[in-house]
Amino acid sequence: MASRQGLSSTSETPNKLLLVLQLQEYDGAVGDTTILANRSAYVDFALPYSETGIVFVVPVKDEREKGKWVFLKPLTKELWLLTAAAFLYIGMMVWIFEYQADDTRFREQDMTNKISNVFYFSFSTLFFAHRKPSESFFTRALVVVWCFVLLILTQSYTATLTSMLTVQELRPTVRHMDDLRKSGVNIGYQSGSFTFERLKQMGFDESRLKTYDSPQEMRELFLNKSSNGGIGAAFDEVPYVKLFMAKYCKEYSIIEPSFKADGFGFAFPLGSPLVSDISRQILNITEGEGMKAMENKWFVGEKHCLDSTTSDSPIQLDHHSFQALFLIVFVFSVLLLLLMLACKKHRERQGDKIESGAQDGVNEEDNVGDGDEAEHIVDVDTALLRRKKLTSRTMPLRRVAPLLRLKSA
Numbered sequence: 001m002a003s004r005q006g007l008s009s010t011s012e013t014p015n016k017l018l019l020v021l022q023l024q025e026y027d028g029a030v031g032d033t034t035i036l037a038n039r040s041a042y043v044d045f046a047l048p049y050s051e052t053g054i055v056f057v058v059p060v061k062d063e064r065e066k067g068k069w070v071f072l073k074p075l076t077k078e079l080w081l082l083t084a085a086a087f088l089y090i091g092m093m094v095w096i097f098e099y100q101a102d103d104t105r106f107r108e109q110d111m112t113n114k115i116s117n118v119f120y121f122s123f124s125t126l127f128f129a130h131r132k133p134s135e136s137f138f139t140r141a142l143v144v145v146w147c148f149v150l151l152i153l154t155q156s157y158t159a160t161l162t163s164m165l166t167v168q169e170l171r172p173t174v175r176h177m178d179d180l181r182k183s184g185v186n187i188g189y190q191s192g193s194f195t196f197e198r199l200k201q202m203g204f205d206e207s208r209l210k211t212y213d214s215p216q217e218m219r220e221l222f223l224n225k226s227s228n229g230g231i232g233a234a235f236d237e238v239p240y241v242k243l244f245m246a247k248y249c250k251e252y253s254i255i256e257p258s259f260k261a262d263g264f265g266f267a268f269p270l271g272s273p274l275v276s277d278i279s280r281q282i283l284n285i286t287e288g289e290g291m292k293a294m295e296n297k298w299f300v301g302e303k304h305c306l307d308s309t310t311s312d313s314p315i316q317l318d319h320h321s322f323q324a325l326f327l328i329v330f331v332f333s334v335l336l337l338l339l340m341l342a343c344k345k346h347r348e349r350q351g352d353k354i355e356s357g358a359q360d361g362v363n364e365e366d367n368v369g370d371g372d373e374a375e376h377i378v379d380v381d382t383a384l385l386r387r388k389k390l391t392s393r394t395m396p397l398r399r400v401a402p403l404l405r406l407k408s409a
Contacts, residue, residue, distance in 0.1 A: 018043050021269050028268045028278075034194055034237065035262035044270055046278040048263030049286065053238040054195060056180065057245070058172045059222060060253045074160035079319045083153065086326055090146055091122035093333050097136040100340060125150060138336045145332050149325045156317055172253040174233060177202070180255075185232025186210050188221050195235050198259065215244040222252070237261060 021029055021043050035045045072080070095118045125147055174180045180187070187204060189195045191211045199209055210231050212218040224230025236244075238261075245252065266282075268275050285291050 018267055021267055024269050027272070028266055028274060030266055032239070032264050033267050035265045036194060039267075042270065043267045044272055044275045045265040045267055046275050047282050048265045049282050049291075050264040051238045051242070052261050052263040054198065054235065054259040054261050055238060055241055055254050056177060057234045057236065057241055057252050058174045058180070058232065058255055060172050060251060070164065071161060073164060074157050074317055076316050076318045079317055079322065082319045082322075082326060086329065087122050088119075089330075089333075090125075090142070091119040093142055093337070094118050094121055094139050096337065097138040097142070097340065100136070100344060138340050142329075142333055142336055145329055149322075149329055152325060153322060156321075160317055172255050175255055177255070177257060180233055183232065184208070185226040186230065188212050188218060188231040188234040188236075190236055190240060193236070195237070199235055215240070215247065218244060219248060237264075239264065 018029065018033070018039055020026055029043075032050075033039075033045075035048055039045075075083070098118070125143060174183055174185075181203060186208045187199060188210045189199060189212075191213050196209065200206060210221060210229075212221055212234075218231075218234055218236075221231040222234070226232040234241075234244075238258075241254065245254075266278055268278075
């Protein structure tokens with residue numbers, strides 16, 4: 001069997017190794033030979049035994065949120081505007097409910113005090129500092145639901161802000177290949193790898209490409225940085241990247257996009273009968289526990305590393321997460337408003353009935369009073385007539401009495 005040992009470590013090394021197979025000087029080549037379309041024209045490959053793909057690796061840096069406006073970062077701009085609009089809406093609903101509650105103290109205030117008291121009450125619910133209970137049942141019911149929504153919103157805000165200020169947030173220095181191309185940093189690739197040709201095809205300047213032969217050398221180039229002759233990114237196949245990240249995953253990250261590759265495979269001369277036998281054995285290993293055991297042995301550091309792939313943007317609370325809560329408040333407030341209007345209409349109807357009944361009673365009393373007055377007048381007239389008759393009868397006797405006294409004298 002052939003290997004790379006004894007061959008020069010240049011970009012032509014894999015091709016030279018496969019050329020030896022083409023001349024049928026060896027029965028097969030065992031190593032990290034990448035399966036490529038142009039190579040399959042003159043050698044046969046067994047099934048790949050490694051993961052496929054080519055990726056970029058870049059350093060990460062701690063980007064914990066700092067600055068005087070950091071307290072605004074937990075919520076998106078849309079959620080801040082939605083929350084402010086909700087406070088104004090709750091203030092208007094409190095105004096309506098309190099005004100309809102027939103609270104004389106509220107109505108006697110001037111307009112400035114009304115506005116300030118209503119919106120102070122609305123915003124004070126953010127800290128659960130509203131002082132006295134409302135006069136309206138509808139206001140109290142609305143505030144209960146609104147405080148529940150505020151509790152969830154404030155707790156989520158506090159948790160996110162705490163995370164931004166205390167938890168280490170590692171983000172890649174470059175987040176996409178396009179940014180990497182524009183940045184002008186040096187890029188590393190492994191000696192003898194076909195990735196050199198891929199980098200040139202993607203438009204990277206050949207003068208910016210640096211080679212390395214091992215994960216340790218790749219690490220040293222990263223430490224030197226691009227300005228000192230080092231590298232700012234590395235372009236390599238997934239198996240090599242996994243070996244590197246097993247040791248340094250907390251300092252480096254994989255960025256998008258990933259490129260398709262067919263992985264590593266054993267090479268054989270064209271028509272070799274070993275291809276099918278080796279392929280079957282590879283399938284037995286990859287489908288069983290053997291491959292997993294080898295990965296656990298060689299990539300043991302992965303168990304103790306966090307996921308090094310980071311998001312392009314910081315975690316923020318957006319309005320989509322709280323749409324249902326604000327919708328509940330809106331629907332509940334509309335139902336309370338409709339219930340208040342229905343109760344008001346019912347009270348008005350009851351008041352009209354009571355007023356009409358009282359008016360009928362007054363009219364009946366007026367009629368009864370007029371009849372008594374007529375009877376009283378009739379009685380008075382009869383008494384006057386009797387007195388006149390008595391007077392007409394007694395007056396002659398009064399005039400005759402003096403005459404009778406004179407005669408007797």
